Amino acid sequence: MKKLTAVLLALLVQAVFSPAALAQDGKAALVPLPSVDDFSRGEDGWSFGLGFGVEYETAYEGSDEFGLEIEPAGGLQWRHGDDVFFFAGEALGWRGVRANSWLLEAVVGFDEGRKESDSDDGRLAGLGEQDEGAELVLQARRAFDADWRYWLVGRVVTGGNGNLGLFGVGRRFGDQIDGTGSELNVVVVVHDSEYANHGFGVNSAQAIASGLNQTSLSGGLRSVGINYNFRDDLNDHWQIYGEALFEYFSSEVRDSPIARSSYEAEIGVGVIYLF
Incomplete structure (x- = not known):
């Protein structure tokens, strides 16, 4: 409830500091989407933003436990025309616009892994630790x-x-063309059997140690989801952003003993200072 109140307050701030109240400088972001960080103010060269966000989210994939978490926000960027190279947290990547209608992105980042201690109720006891690992993310809009x-x-x-x-x-x-405003996405998510079993499978050794039924998943539909993003400039330096995410799992995922809930959800809000 406290998190919901914070997000509602953020939305109120967005309304108060709308484009009607704050003059825009007319500088174009790489793409005018609030889900895409762009600190360049439409100019080539280096740009830097630093801040933090507060998230209320599930403890791990499939969990019915929720908690608050503070995450760093912002990053270092270098823009040249329709290309931006960036470093944000544990992610290093590039994004670029082609033919004014394609946004392409490649990012090397890290999967956070999973620890038995992620569940305060001991739901992951006996499943072992999953270490953080590198992953490649390729995206096109x-x-x-x-x-x-x-x-x-x-x-x-x-x-x-x-x-x-x-x-x-x-x-x-x-x-707006400066990357502020809001957006809504509706998505379908699929995974192969290796990815599915990494998150929701239980092998024979884990079954013995945890007492859960041995479970093997096939590839295919993972979930359907919806997410909302907003971003607004409070003044020349301070920026506020927010996100809400809901993902409903497929029947095969819901049948896994690791999935204590039929969905995953997250809601968060934060601020970034642009240097």
Whole structure:
């Protein structure tokens, strides 16, 4: 409830400091999407933003336990025309616009892994530790029009734990070209058997140690989901952002003994100072 109150307060701040109240400098972001960090203010060269966010989210994939977590936000970026290279947290990547309607992105990041201690109720006891591992994320968005009002999105995540794919459609609200405003995405997520069993499978050794039924999943549909993003400039330096995510698992995932809930959810809000 406290987290929901914080997000509602953030939305109120967004309304108060809307474009009607704050003059825009007219500088274009790489793409006018609030889900895409762009600290360049439309100019080539280095840019830097630093801040933090507060998230209320599930403790691990499939968990029915929720908790608050503080995460760093922002990053270091270098822009040259329609290309941005960036370092943010544990992610290093590139994104670029092609033909004014394609947003392409490649990122090397890390999967956080899973620890038995992630469950305060002991639901992961006996399943062992999953270490953090590197993964490659490739993403493309194809806009239907020049102002990025609607688009298709596709994403592939690959690494040592298998492969995941995401496909969906998005809608942007607001007329700003500086990356502020809000957007909504509806997606379908699929995974191969290796990725599925990494998150929700229980092998024979884990079954003996945990008391859970041995479980093996096949590849296919993982979930359907919806997420909402907003971003607004409070003044020349301070920026506020927020995100809400809901993911409903497929029947096979829900049948896993690791999935104590039929869904995963997250809601968060944060601030970034632009230097």
